[in-house]
Amino acid sequence: MPFLWSTVAGDGQLYGNRDKGSEGDVTNRYHFSYPGYSEILTGIADDERLVSNDKLLNPNRTILEWLNGMPAYKGKVEAFGSWDVFPYIVNEERAGVPVNAGFEAYEGDTKRVAILNELQEQVPSPWDTVRLDAFTMGYAREALKREKLNFVYIALGETDDFAHDGHYDQYAMAAHRSDKAIADLWAWLQLDPRYAGRTSLIITTDHGRGSESLETWKHHGRFPYTKEDGTTAVSEFAGDGEIWMAFLGPDTPARGEVAGETVTLNQVAPTAAALMGLTFEDSHEVLAHGEVIEAAVRK
Numbered sequence: 001m002p003f004l005w006s007t008v009a010g011d012g013q014l015y016g017n018r019d020k021g022s023e024g025d026v027t028n029r030y031h032f033s034y035p036g037y038s039e040i041l042t043g044i045a046d047d048e049r050l051v052s053n054d055k056l057l058n059p060n061r062t063i064l065e066w067l068n069g070m071p072a073y074k075g076k077v078e079a080f081g082s083w084d085v086f087p088y089i090v091n092e093e094r095a096g097v098p099v100n101a102g103f104e105a106y107e108g109d110t111k112r113v114a115i116l117n118e119l120q121e122q123v124p125s126p127w128d129t130v131r132l133d134a135f136t137m138g139y140a141r142e143a144l145k146r147e148k149l150n151f152v153y154i155a156l157g158e159t160d161d162f163a164h165d166g167h168y169d170q171y172a173m174a175a176h177r178s179d180k181a182i183a184d185l186w187a188w189l190q191l192d193p194r195y196a197g198r199t200s201l202i203i204t205t206d207h208g209r210g211s212e213s214l215e216t217w218k219h220h221g222r223f224p225y226t227k228e229d230g231t232t233a234v235s236e237f238a239g240d241g242e243i244w245m246a247f248l249g250p251d252t253p254a255r256g257e258v259a260g261e262t263v264t265l266n267q268v269a270p271t272a273a274a275l276m277g278l279t280f281e282d283s284h285e286v287l288a289h290g291e292v293i294e295a296a297v298r299k
């Protein structure tokens with residue numbers, strides 16, 4: 001991941017190297033995708049209601065919905081995901097935020113969008129519910145080109161699915177491709193006067209997958225299951241709640257790889273808001289969202 005270890009580690013901030021005492025963790029109980037993505041986007045871990053990866057409309061408001069509710073940002077927020085559950089996680093209809101995910105064609109009148117739409121139908125994905133990331137990133141790039149957007153969420157999926165399939169080579173190559181795709185996006189943003197010098201990039205992951213053994217690296221998540229003797233147990237993959245996150249942009253002081261500072265996934269949305277000069281407000285009546293990572297936001 002050369003972009004992460006050169007540009008981000010040089011000009012931005014990188015959290016999550018446990019060997020350096022920088023722990024990154026999810027705060028949700030489940031360590032799988034829906035609860036993780038919701039924690040990223042809403043700032044809270046709703047362990048009572050978000051208990052599966054089912055297509056359940058998120059009862060909680062994401063940062064996208066919150067921003068889209070403000071006159072200054074209305075219509076300037078968009079989301080792109082490789083996994084077809086994102087319209088539910090974002091609660092697209094209620095939020096009024098366009099979410100292009102799964103195998104949806106994108107509405108756009110550029111030649112490139114037309115080619116991507118055509119290829120998306122012709123190129124087989126290895127998975128039923130997740131498309132290849134080139135389409136997700138390709139559509140997001142076209143959206144950013146078409147009009148000035150204020151907040152874009154892009155969720156890539158290949159690393160997780162290749163890992164579940166047990167293809168370590170493809171897993172590693174997908175991580176390398178994701179890094180390159182983000183590098184290309186960043187380079188392009190610096191060339192466009194609408195974004196250059198005023199855009200922040202936050203990169204993170206919805207869960208970890210541990211590194212305990214050759215078998216368990218493939219999977220993650222706390223799921224109840226029935227054992228051979230008929231009793232129930234909960235799956236355990238040591239380390240699957242460990243995550244990392246990175247910040248890059250004009251409002252983030254260059255600190256490189258951070259040591260000795262712990263972060264949690266529920267801090268991403270409040271920190272994203274802080275980078276926009278805003279104070280995040282979640283919609284949950286009881287649970288509190290994470291705190292802003294103050295060191296990632298220039299005073």
Ligand SMILES: [Zn+2]
Pocket residue numbers: 033160161164220
């Ligand atoms: Zn997974």
